[in-house]
Every structure is written in C-alpha cells, then in structure tokens.
Amino acid sequence: MENSSKDTKDSEFQDSDMKKSKTSGWVVALVATISLARISHGLFISITGPTLLFLAENTNSDVTQVSAMFSGRSVGCLVGAACFSAVVNRFTKFQPLLSLGIGLGLNGVVMLITPFLTSLAGLVVVTTIGGLMFGYLDAGMQAVYLKLWGEEASRPYIQSFHFGFSVGALLAPIIAAPFLAMANAEGDAGTTCPGDIDVFTTAMTHANETTTAIPPANINPISWAFVIIGVYTLLISIVLSGLALCHVENKVQTRHVVSTESRPEDSIKDLWVFFLPLCVYYFCCVSSEMVYQGYIYSVSLCSSLRFTVSQANWLTTVFWTGFGIGRGSGIITSNFFKPSTIIIADLIGTTTIMTTMSIWGEQAPILTWIVTFIHGLCVATLYSSGVSWASQVTNMAGTYIFVFAVGGTLGAFSMMPAGGALFEQNPFSVMYLITGSCAANIVAFAMMNVVAGRMRRKKESMTSGDLSNKTKGNSNLGFEDEHQTRTKL
Incomplete structure (x- = not known):
C-alpha cells in the first residue's frame, strides 16, 4: 500500500513538472514572438529617416511636404491606442492577441506598398493607417503583458518589449545602407543643407565597393529595404496569429494566476x-x-x-x-x-x-x-x-x-x-x-x-474609514445581541 501511494505521488509530481515545462514553452513562444513583432515596429518607425529623400522624390514633393506623413502617423498612433482601449472596455471577453496578429499583418502590407506610391496624399493616408496599426499594437501588446503578469512581475517583460523596438530601429539603417549606396551611385539620392548647394557630394564609396547585386532598372534600389521589412512583418504576423488560435494567453495565465492584474479600474x-x-x-x-x-x-x-x-x-x-x-x-x-x-x-x-x-x-x-x-x-x-x-x-x-x-x-x-x-x-x-x-x-x-x-x-483614508465603520457596526451588533439576551432572561 505504501509503495503504491508513493508511486502515485511520484506520477503526480511528474505530471506537474510536464505541465510546467509545457507552460514554460508557451511563455517563451509568446514573449519571443511579441519581441520579434516589436522589432518590426522599430523597423517601421526608423526606416523613414534614411529614406525620406527617396519618398519625397517618389511623390514629387520636397522634404517639408513629405514630412506631413509624420503628422499623419502620429495621429494614427493616438487613434489606434484609443481604439484598443475602447474595444477592451466594450467587450469584456475580448481576446486581443488575434487582433494584434491581424494588425501586424496590415502593417506589413503598408510597408510593402509604401515605396511604390507616387502620390503625396496616398503616402500620407497609407502612413496614417500604418500609424493606426502601430498605436493599436503598441497599446495591445503592453496590455497583454500587464494583464498576464501584473504590475510588478511584468516589469522585465515591458523592458524587453521596448528593447525590441530599439533593435529594429538600429537594424533599419543597416538594412537600408546598401540600397542607399546603390541609389547614390545611380544618382537617385541627394539633399542639401539650408543655404548650401550640396553637402552630400561625398559618396559612400566603401558601401559601393561591397555592393554586387544590381536590382532591376525600373525599381529604385531603396524600394527593396521596404520589401524586406514588409515580408518580415508578415511572417511574424502569421506566427502571432497562430499562437492566438492556440489560445496561448489562457495557457500562460493558468501558470501565473497569482500575479495577473486583477485590480478594478479607478474612475x-x-x-x-x-x-x-x-x-x-x-x-x-x-x-x-x-x-x-x-x-x-x-x-x-x-x-x-x-x-x-x-x-x-x-x-x-x-x-x-x-x-x-x-x-x-x-x-x-x-x-x-x-x-x-x-x-x-x-x-x-x-x-x-x-x-x-x-x-x-x-x-x-x-x-x-x-x-x-x-x-x-x-x-x-x-x-x-x-x-x-x-x-x-x-x-x-x-x-x-x-x-x-x-x-x-x-x-x-x-x-x-x-x-x-x-x-x-x-x-x-x-x-x-x-x-x-x-x-x-x-x-x-x-x-x-x-x-x-x-x-x-485618499485611498488609505477611505480604507481606514471603512474599517472603522465596520468595527463600529460590529460593536453595536454585539451590544444589541447582549441587550436582547438580557431581555429574554
């Protein structure tokens, strides 16, 4: 009997360890995918810096005019973040991860079509849509971390989330560099400082020397930087959507039920x-x-x-x-x-x-x-x-x-x-x-x-006030019980 009970306990421990290891795998998969998605955010934001002149030339506008896309993107970010909050507030059983995967896919499409737009208005509209998705994804992914791990346990996850953005922002100029060099060699890129004729006469010769691939003549080389980022973003969106369909949030939440965010929202x-x-x-x-x-x-x-x-x-x-x-x-x-x-x-x-x-x-x-x-x-x-x-x-x-x-x-x-x-x-x-x-x-x-x-x-005073009222109520209740007892006697 003792041996059988011991074997039962051992099997229970083994099952528990297997469940924990499986849950740990889901945690790693979720965090890794969100981090990779966040890298795409950094690529999306940072790529417009080194390619700004290309976008201006594409839309037949100057730098001041094409900079309107930054304002559109900012407005889109704000609206996107507000939309996520509205959706969460409206639908109590809303599972955000699938919508985040779809939104990331839309961001990938935005990156793919951006270099082929020849209208300034079209560029501003598409960039605004990209900003809308960015704001929705930014708010949604942080909300997922806060909801799953709570305020304190989510701190390293929030930091890793923002670290992913910096990785993408650092990679964007590196990805664009060889294509900018090709465009510079072909005479497709250049700019001037205020009051100067041209300060970009010095070519990036070291980049030109290492460049061997020549893209088709009818496509500006810089377009390929957007295509690479767009394809990468679409691939990550597929992985994120797949995790959402596997209900990864529920599997992770069962392990971290103690640390999940459960506080009611203040008015x-x-x-x-x-x-x-x-x-x-x-x-x-x-x-x-x-x-x-x-x-x-x-x-x-x-x-x-x-x-x-x-x-x-x-x-x-x-x-x-x-x-x-x-x-x-x-x-x-x-x-x-x-x-x-x-x-x-x-x-x-x-x-x-x-x-x-x-x-x-x-x-x-x-x-x-x-x-x-x-x-x-x-x-x-x-x-x-x-x-x-x-x-x-x-x-x-x-x-x-x-x-x-x-x-x-x-x-x-x-x-x-x-x-x-x-x-x-x-x-x-x-x-x-x-x-x-x-x-x-x-x-x-x-x-x-x-x-x-x-x-x-204020909260502490309200809490102490409620406790004192409860104490006072309990003491009065005891007095009434004692009085009723005496009356019966």
Whole structure:
C-alpha cells in the first residue's frame, strides 16, 4: 500500500513538472514572438529617416511636404491606442492577441506598398493607417503583458518589449545602407543643407565597393529595404496569429494566476488629475528621443560642427547603440530597482548631458559623440519605466492603456515640426529644444509623484474609514445581541 501511494505521488509530481515545462514553452513562444513583432515596429518607425529623400522624390514633393506623413502617423498612433482601449472596455471577453496578429499583418502590407506610391496624399493616408496599426499594437501588446503578469512581475517583460523596438530601429539603417549606396551611385539620392548647394557630394564609396547585386532598372534600389521589412512583418504576423488560435494567453495565465492584474479600474473622475502630468511626462520623453534621433544626423552635418556624411551616419548608429544598450540593461535593472529610481537616474542623466551639449557642444565635436551615446542610453528606459510606475498607482492594463500614447503622440506631432522650424533658422538650436524638453520632464515627474501621493493618502483614508465603520457596526451588533439576551432572561 505504501509503495503504491508513493508511486502515485511520484506520477503526480511528474505530471506537474510536464505541465510546467509545457507552460514554460508557451511563455517563451509568446514573449519571443511579441519581441520579434516589436522589432518590426522599430523597423517601421526608423526606416523613414534614411529614406525620406527617396519618398519625397517618389511623390514629387520636397522634404517639408513629405514630412506631413509624420503628422499623419502620429495621429494614427493616438487613434489606434484609443481604439484598443475602447474595444477592451466594450467587450469584456475580448481576446486581443488575434487582433494584434491581424494588425501586424496590415502593417506589413503598408510597408510593402509604401515605396511604390507616387502620390503625396496616398503616402500620407497609407502612413496614417500604418500609424493606426502601430498605436493599436503598441497599446495591445503592453496590455497583454500587464494583464498576464501584473504590475510588478511584468516589469522585465515591458523592458524587453521596448528593447525590441530599439533593435529594429538600429537594424533599419543597416538594412537600408546598401540600397542607399546603390541609389547614390545611380544618382537617385541627394539633399542639401539650408543655404548650401550640396553637402552630400561625398559618396559612400566603401558601401559601393561591397555592393554586387544590381536590382532591376525600373525599381529604385531603396524600394527593396521596404520589401524586406514588409515580408518580415508578415511572417511574424502569421506566427502571432497562430499562437492566438492556440489560445496561448489562457495557457500562460493558468501558470501565473497569482500575479495577473486583477485590480478594478479607478474612475476617470479620480484619475484625470493624475493623467495630466503623466501625459506631459510622455510628451517630453518621446519628444526628446524622437527629435534627437531625427535631427542629430542633419545637425552634425549642417551646423558649425560640419561632420562628414560618413561621420553623421556613424553618429546615428552611436545613438541607437546607446539606446539599445539602455533598453537591454533595463530588462535586468528592472528586477533590482524600482521604476521611480530608474526614472530619476535617467532624467538626471539626460538633462545633465544635454545641458553640457547646449553649452559646449558646438566648440567640441568630440563631445557630440559622447552626448549622443549617453543621451540614447538614458532616454531608452524612460518610456517603459513610466509604464511600470504608472501601473503601481492604478490599473493601466485595460481602458487607460491609451494614455501613454496620448502624451507621446502629442510630443512627436508638435515637437518634430518645431525642431524643423528651429533647424531652418540655426541647425544647432534643435539641441536647445531637446534640453528644454529634458528639464521640463523633471518637473512633470515631480508633479506625477505629488498627485500620486495625494491619491494614495485618499485611498488609505477611505480604507481606514471603512474599517472603522465596520468595527463600529460590529460593536453595536454585539451590544444589541447582549441587550436582547438580557431581555429574554
């Protein structure tokens, strides 16, 4: 009897271990697929930087006109994030993963058709649709992590999610480089700084020497960069949709049932004051990232720094390298430090280094290299740490997940054109704009802490009040019971 009971227990343990290993496999598959999908997001956002002149030429417009697609993309991001929140709020049994796979597939189609558009209006519309899908996917994938693992356990997953974006953003210029070199050799690409005739007369000869494949003459070589990214995105969308059809969310959630997000959502009446500084925070952190990575190439080339084309290209790579290291290290540091600690360190780092750049940057070109790396390193974890920090204050996994996109979209929508206007006047003035944004973010985060502290004290007072009322009710009930007993006697 004892041997049979022991054998039964051993078999139960073995079955339990097998179930855990199977569940671990689903966790790895889900996280890996979402990370690969996030890489496609970085490719989608970053590829328009080095190919902007190609898109302008394709649509027979100048750079100022074709930049309207950035505004369309920003609006699309905001609407997409809001759509996800609305869908989650409307349908309580909504399983988002399948819709994320379909949305990712649409993003792949957008990338495939973008290089073949010859109408500026068509380009803006298609880019807006891509932004719509990007915003939906960005909010949805973060919501999946928060829902499955809760606020605390999801921190490394949120960091890995944003790390994937930096990998894609770093890969996009690398993918485009050989095709840009081919186009440059064929005379299809070129640009000028304000007031100059042509600063791109220096060809990328090293890239030309290593290029052997020549695409068909009727297709601009740069188109192949979009095709590669589009095909990659479509493949990942198929994998993500397959996981959704396998109900991977339910299989993962059964293992992490203890840490899943189960807090009820607070009323917007109690949260709108908190959301205001939160939106300002994301306005500043996104604008300081987007404006720097979008203009540092042109600033280094067209300001008194007068970098060469090769140096400016490497400078962009240095930024994305620091950015990738920052987000990669965030996966580890989020396990040991609170989100507020990471945010404070990042804010001090970005503000200090950008102030240094504003004061001495034009006189010391070597400083530009150092500032670019450190700024990318520090700004990298501001977004993801902000998500984890806000989730400590209230449940952000459902209706309110779009709030992060509101501030970020407004920052990209308004500050990119502002940077362009300053660039036309004095290229180096863009650095002053970024410095101001970093300093303003310190104020925004301070206000976030003040409002969050008030909310916490209010909840504690309400909780203590409810407990005292219950205690008082119980004591009265005991008195009434005792009185009834005496009356009966």
